[in-house]
Amino acid sequence: MEKKTKSNPADSRYLVLIAILSIVVPLLVSFLLFMPQTGKLGDLDVSFLPKLHAVLNSLTAISLIIGYYQIKRQNWRYHRFAMVTAFVLSTFFLISYVTYHYQAAPTTYGGEGALKMVYYFILITHIILAAVIVPLVLLSVYFAVSEQFVRHKRVSRWTFPLWLYVAITGVLVYLMISPYY
Numbered sequence: 001m002e003k004k005t006k007s008n009p010a011d012s013r014y015l016v017l018i019a020i021l022s023i024v025v026p027l028l029v030s031f032l033l034f035m036p037q038t039g040k041l042g043d044l045d046v047s048f049l050p051k052l053h054a055v056l057n058s059l060t061a062i063s064l065i066i067g068y069y070q071i072k073r074q075n076w077r078y079h080r081f082a083m084v085t086a087f088v089l090s091t092f093f094l095i096s097y098v099t100y101h102y103q104a105a106p107t108t109y110g111g112e113g114a115l116k117m118v119y120y121f122i123l124i125t126h127i128i129l130a131a132v133i134v135p136l137v138l139l140s141v142y143f144a145v146s147e148q149f150v151r152h153k154r155v156s157r158w159t160f161p162l163w164l165y166v167a168i169t170g171v172l173v174y175l176m177i178s179p180y181y
Contacts, residue, residue, distance in 0.1 A: 014142050022135035025094070029130075032101040041103045049100040050107075050174055050181060056093040057170035060086050064164050080144070086163070087141060093170075110180045119176045126169040133162050 067082030109119050136159040143152035 011146075014146075018135055018138040018142060021138060025134050026131035028098060029101070032098060033106075038105045039103065041099075044103055046100045046103045047181070049096050049104075050178065053093055053097060053100070054171050054174035056089050056096070057167045057174075060089045060093065061164055061167035061171070063089060064160060064167065068160055083141075083144070087137065090137070090163075090167075107177060107181055109177050111176070115176075119173070122169050122176070123173050126166060126173055129162050130166050130170075133159065133166050137163060 063082045063086035067079050067086060070076075070079035070082055109116065109123075111119055136155060140152060140156045140159045143149070143155060
């Protein structure tokens with residue numbers, strides 16, 4: 001696969017769009033977490049969505065690991081498929097997550113002691129890195145699609161471990177809070 005190192009003329013437009021999305025998405029999620037809009041969608045039952053979120057995060061983590069394995073084997077086709085799968089799963093997760101938090105009342109963690117501290121450590125790092133990962137994922141995807149593979153590789157070295165952490169901790173947060181739904 002040919003490596004390109006120069007920027008495309010369209011870079012600035014896409015980079016501005018990536019910057020806007022990198023700000024808007026975390027702000028929207030923050031707004032919904034801190035100012036819940038409970039019941040705005042009528043009687044729509046979203047109680048099943050947290051379990052779906054855990055499934056989507058699990059499948060994202062698996063896709064990321066497969067994609068990493070495939071790129072190490074220089075199998076670009078399977079790498080691309082796995083990474084597109086991870087991106088699509090994460091996109092579905094984000095849409096579902098926003099829908100859930102727009103409709104459902106907040107759930108508080110009911111654990112105590114050291115487990116509560118562990119939960120909040122995982123939750124806080126998950127939330128912070130989930131915001132950080134948005135521009136990294138978008139940049140990684142853009143550089144791959146625009147065949148700027150040197151830039152793609154440079155950004156993806158950061159994107160992969162952080163995205164994997166966010167996907168795995170999303171499942172852990174669900175498992176730890178699920179008894180309180």
